[in-house]
Amino acid sequence: MTTFLTILVLVSITVAIWQMVKIFDLSRKPADDSEIATDQDNKVNGYMLLGFLIFIYLITIISFVLWGDLPLLSDAASEHGSDVDSLFILSLVIIFIVQTITQFLLHYFAFIYRGEKGKKALFFADNDKLEFIWTIIPVIVLAGLIISGLFTWTEIMTVDENDDPIVVELYAQQFNWKARYAGEDNVLGKANVRLIDLDKANILGVDESDLNAQDDIIVTELHLPVNRPILFKMRSQDVLHSAYMPHFRAQMNCVPGMITQFSFTPTITTEDYRMLPNIVEKVNNINKIRIKKSEKLASQGEEALDRYDFDFLLLCNKICGKSHYNMQMKIIVETEEEFNAWMAEQKTFAASLIQN
Amino acid sequence: MSAHVDTHDHDDHGHHKETFITKYIFSQDHKMIAKQYLITGTIMGVIGVLMSLMMRTQIAWPGEPNVLFKALLGKWAPGGVMDADIYLALVTIHGTIMVFFVLTAGLSGTFSNLLIPLQIGARDMASGFLNMVSYWLFFISSLVMVISLFVASGPAAAGWTIYPPLSALPLAQSGSGMGMTLWLVSMAIFIASSLLGSLNYIVTVINLRTKGMSMTRLPLTIWAFFVTAIIGVVSFPVLLSAALLLIMDRSFGTSFFLSDIFIQGEVLHYQGGSPVLFEHLFWFLGHPEVYIVLLPALGITSEVIATNSRKPIFGYRAMVLSILAIAFLSTIVWGHHMFISGMNPFLGSVFTFTTLLIAIPSAVKAFNYITTLWKGNLQFNPAMLFSIGLVSTFITGGLTGIILGDSALDINVHDTYFVVAHFHLVMGISALYGMFAGIYHWYPKLFGRMLNKNLGYVHFWVTAISAYGVFFPMHFIGMAGLPRRYYTNSNFPLFDDLSNVNVLITIFALVGGVFQIVFLYNFVHSMFYGKRAPKNPWRSNTMEWTTEVEHIHGNWEGDIPHVYRWPYDYSKPGYEEDYVPQNIPLKEGEEELHH
Numbered sequence: 001m002t003t004f005l006t007i008l009v010l011v012s013i014t015v016a017i018w019q020m021v022k023i024f025d026l027s028r029k030p031a032d033d034s035e036i037a038t039d040q041d042n043k044v045n046g047y048m049l050l051g052f053l054i055f056i057y058l059i060t061i062i063s064f065v066l067w068g069d070l071p072l073l074s075d076a077a078s079e080h081g082s083d084v085d086s087l088f089i090l091s092l093v094i095i096f097i098v099q100t101i102t103q104f105l106l107h108y109f110a111f112i113y114r115g116e117k118g119k120k121a122l123f124f125a126d127n128d129k130l131e132f133i134w135t136i137i138p139v140i141v142l143a144g145l146i147i148s149g150l151f152t153w154t155e156i157m158t159v160d161e162n163d164d165p166i167v168v169e170l171y172a173q174q175f176n177w178k179a180r181y182a183g184e185d186n187v188l189g190k191a192n193v194r195l196i197d198l199d200k201a202n203i204l205g206v207d208e209s210d211l212n213a214q215d216d217i218i219v220t221e222l223h224l225p226v227n228r229p230i231l232f233k234m235r236s237q238d239v240l241h242s243a244y245m246p247h248f249r250a251q252m253n254c255v256p257g258m259i260t261q262f263s264f265t266p267t268i269t270t271e272d273y274r275m276l277p278n279i280v281e282k283v284n285n286i287n288k289i290r291i292k293k294s295e296k297l298a299s300q301g302e303e304a305l306d307r308y309d310f311d312f313l314l315l316c317n318k319i320c321g322k323s324h325y326n327m328q329m330k331i332i333v334e335t336e337e338e339f340n341a342w343m344a345e346q347k348t349f350a351a352s353l354i355q356n
Numbered sequence: 357m358s359a360h361v362d363t364h365d366h367d368d369h370g371h372h373k374e375t376f377i378t379k380y381i382f383s384q385d386h387k388m389i390a391k392q393y394l395i396t397g398t399i400m401g402v403i404g405v406l407m408s409l410m411m412r413t414q415i416a417w418p419g420e421p422n423v424l425f426k427a428l429l430g431k432w433a434p435g436g437v438m439d440a441d442i443y444l445a446l447v448t449i450h451g452t453i454m455v456f457f458v459l460t461a462g463l464s465g466t467f468s469n470l471l472i473p474l475q476i477g478a479r480d481m482a483s484g485f486l487n488m489v490s491y492w493l494f495f496i497s498s499l500v501m502v503i504s505l506f507v508a509s510g511p512a513a514a515g516w517t518i519y520p521p522l523s524a525l526p527l528a529q530s531g532s533g534m535g536m537t538l539w540l541v542s543m544a545i546f547i548a549s550s551l552l553g554s555l556n557y558i559v560t561v562i563n564l565r566t567k568g569m570s571m572t573r574l575p576l577t578i579w580a581f582f583v584t585a586i587i588g589v590v591s592f593p594v595l596l597s598a599a600l601l602l603i604m605d606r607s608f609g610t611s612f613f614l615s616d617i618f619i620q621g622e623v624l625h626y627q628g629g630s631p632v633l634f635e636h637l638f639w640f641l642g643h644p645e646v647y648i649v650l651l652p653a654l655g656i657t658s659e660v661i662a663t664n665s666r667k668p669i670f671g672y673r674a675m676v677l678s679i680l681a682i683a684f685l686s687t688i689v690w691g692h693h694m695f696i697s698g699m700n701p702f703l704g705s706v707f708t709f710t711t712l713l714i715a716i717p718s719a720v721k722a723f724n725y726i727t728t729l730w731k732g733n734l735q736f737n738p739a740m741l742f743s744i745g746l747v748s749t750f751i752t753g754g755l756t757g758i759i760l761g762d763s764a765l766d767i768n769v770h771d772t773y774f775v776v777a778h779f780h781l782v783m784g785i786s787a788l789y790g791m792f793a794g795i796y797h798w799y800p801k802l803f804g805r806m807l808n809k810n811l812g813y814v815h816f817w818v819t820a821i822s823a824y825g826v827f828f829p830m831h832f833i834g835m836a837g838l839p840r841r842y843y844t845n846s847n848f849p850l851f852d853d854l855s856n857v858n859v860l861i862t863i864f865a866l867v868g869g870v871f872q873i874v875f876l877y878n879f880v881h882s883m884f885y886g887k888r889a890p891k892n893p894w895r896s897n898t899m900e901w902t903t904e905v906e907h908i909h910g911n912w913e914g915d916i917p918h919v920y921r922w923p924y925d926y927s928k929p930g931y932e933e934d935y936v937p938q939n940i941p942l943k944e945g946e947e948e949l950h951h
Contacts, residue, residue: 037736
């Protein structure tokens with residue numbers, strides 16, 4: 001019955017539309033110029049375009065004033081970070097200048113040359129000199145950016161084994177991170193997900209027979225000593241993940257079936273970083289927001305939010321499934337002594353295995 | 357060959373009475389096929405935009421129940437609260453629909469089909485039959501994609517880039533079950549459709565130009581469509597191969613992209629494959645795809661800006677060369693999506709170099725548009741406003757490309773909202789503006805009626821303001837390190853101070869999204885109520901305006917007009933009118949200026 005009714009309704013709608021189309025066809029309006037821009041339209045839209053230029057400038061200024069404390073452009077916590085930041089700022093300055101000028105020309109020309117009846121445009125089809133100028137200027141600017149970019153990139157990606165970096169494995173799985181330190185010998189034991197044995201708590205698939213593996217240390221919170229180069233080896237057990245450590249200007253994908261790497265040297269401890277004026281201000285601001293939110297939650301009878309204290313973070317930054325949005329690990333940068341003390345408390349791989 | 361097709365092809369058809377089915381459904385007429393592409397693309401666009409509005413609502417007010425979610429998402433929004441799985445599905449399908457179904461098929465399909473035969477002076481496409489098949493394959497692929505939204509395990513949810521293993525393993529994500537199968541099937545059909553269309557465009561442009569229409573007299577629209585089709589033919593097959601290999605990995609146990617996987621307590625048998633290989637194959641299409649989307653929009657803009665400035669496009673030759681340069685470079689820059697994928701860092705250097713090179717032809721194009729406006733007599737029809745809007749967003753969005761293309765800087769903003777802001781402005785919004793410009797400009801040619809200009813102005817201004825309102829601040833939350841594709845940021849107190857920015861962005865998005873109704877209303881209403889179009893409403897030079905307003909099969913009664921000049925003789929000294937159509941012979945002693 002419902003099917004029949006639906007069909008009936010659909011048919012009547014179709015007929016109605018068909019009838020309406022016929023009526024419109026009969027009542028066609030004759031062709032005229034009324035939908036083509038008039039001088040009045042040109043004037044109004046010309047002024048609107050000028051207004052739009054101001055809007056673009058305003059939104060630029062507002063964005064920089066309100067949100068321009070750009071955490072990724074200052075207070076880098078790694079050695080290469082400040083190089084990245086200065087290159088970033090240089091690029092932003094160039095972008096800002098080009099943007100301001102070209103948007104001005106575009107909108108200003110649109111405004112000033114808005115159409116009027118009887119006016120005739122200039123027949124100006126080509127000019128090799130002009131073309132040459134605006135080909136060569138980008139070439140020079142970009143050449144500069146490319147060269148400095150390539151130097152920075154090579155420096156970041158080259159691992160100098162002479163620096164004696166601490167080797168740490170970052171291990172990703174849906175939806176958490178683990179870290180494996182290479183231990184006393186600073187050599188990671190061999191590992192493959194095929195060796196995972198959950199009954200024995202061998203969760204990372206570390207080769208139990210490998211001598212280098214015995215002193216490895218597996219943890220769920222990343223501790224790093226300040227001013228020591230760290231060489232991260234990334235592994236994933238299931239899907240792609242990306243180890244993103246924004247404060248250290250570091251990111252590398254974790255790819256199942258292969259080991260990727262990234263290295264950096266942290267330059268400031270978590271304690272000291274928390275004291276930086278920018279960070280103090282940011283944290284205060286965040287806590288104000290959280291208090292406000294908590295009040296709202298409390299009025300709904302829900303639990304209030306915790307007070308926030310700054311910590312470095314490792315985030316997953318490659319879509320990895322349902323809980324991608326909550327795949328994180330705390331990073332603590334501390335002095336060498338603190339780091340060693342913490343390390344001494346951890347169980348080695350060999351000791352953590354459950355023997356049956 | 358062309359001479360034969362030229363002549364009286366339409367006479368053969370003229371005597372047949374066309375039925376409803378051959379005229380409106382299985383039509384082989386390029387103008388009808390263009391309309392079919394446009395309407396299908398628009399419907400897909402509505403779905404895609406609705407999805408983005410739902411995502412923005414979730415990001416601004418995470419976890420809050422919403423009637424919109426309840427009504428549209430059903431079981432995926434229990435109690436009106438959006439589920440995390442469906443959020444990723446929205447991310448995925450929004451991207452897929454907008455990039456492929458709206459801005460590839462909807463844009464290229466509509467305007468290549470409409471304009472290639474009309475502007476080069478041909479009776480129809482080289483193969484009307486293949487053209488029809490191309491549309492219907494597109495229709496089927498759209499249908500499969502829409503159907504995939506309703507499968508029990510949910511639609512594909514691995515991002516539009518569908519990187520394996522996430523997309524390969526139903527164990528990793530429920531969307532990687534039936535939803536992903538349908539996604540892959542839909543895309544395989546889509547690629548077949550796109551290839552048939554592209555081959556047709558290429559052959560038509562090469563063979564069927566009317567007498568006098570040399571390559572250097574082609575309108576820039578045709579140059580753009582022609583080169584776009586070539587890029588498509590070069591790169592889409594690679595995506596097809598990636599999709600097929602992924603289907604094999606998923607269904608037949610091969611290991612092209614998979615290796616050493618332990619998931620949900622079991623070791624899978626895959627060994628020796630690499631997800632990085634998939635990334636290479638994907639982006640070998642994926643990056644040229646940006647230009648497949650963008651070049652037609654730029655082509656349309658060139659035409660619209662010249663016509664409405666009443667001035668020749670500045671630097672025709674430079675424009676053609678920059679299209680060719682962009683096309684060539686677009687095939688050797690894909691690695692900039694993979695700086696941190698684990699590929700050799702040296703490759704990163706190479707791709708940084710090629711990527712930043714592509715900024716040069718892009719800059720040339722932007723400057724040429726601006727110079728075309730200089731000392732013009734600008735007619736601000738809605739199409740013109742959208743074209744100027746395109747140049748504006750193309751510059752704003754393009755400039756941040758020099759940060760993302762620089763491997764050292766990309767490390768830090770890769771996969772953050774900075775990227776989202778960048779590509780939405782430079783390809784999403786720009787191409788969408790190009791599509792709108794095309795619709796406003798050629799609506800009279802498509803439907804024989806005019807769009808209401810005042811509704812067009814409202815549509816443009818609200819869209820323009822909200823587009824900047826959405827994507828400009830978005831750069832800043834990206835520079836604060838906020839990753840994209842997060843269902844909610846509430847697990848990171850670090851990002852709490854960005855929540856008000858996100859609310860602001862969402863408000864702009866909702867306003868901009870809702871105001872597209874003005875366009876839809878204008879679009880549908882004008883088909884029936886619109887003022888009847890004059891033959892050449894914009895006083896344009898190109899050949900499509902020499903045809904009658906009423907569509908006829910074969911385009912021109914009698915012989916096809918010959919072409920005697922390039923298409924940009926606007927305000928040429930020595931002529932009373934400020935335009936000289938291409939079919940007007942040169943006066944005695946008149947020089948054809950541009951070359």
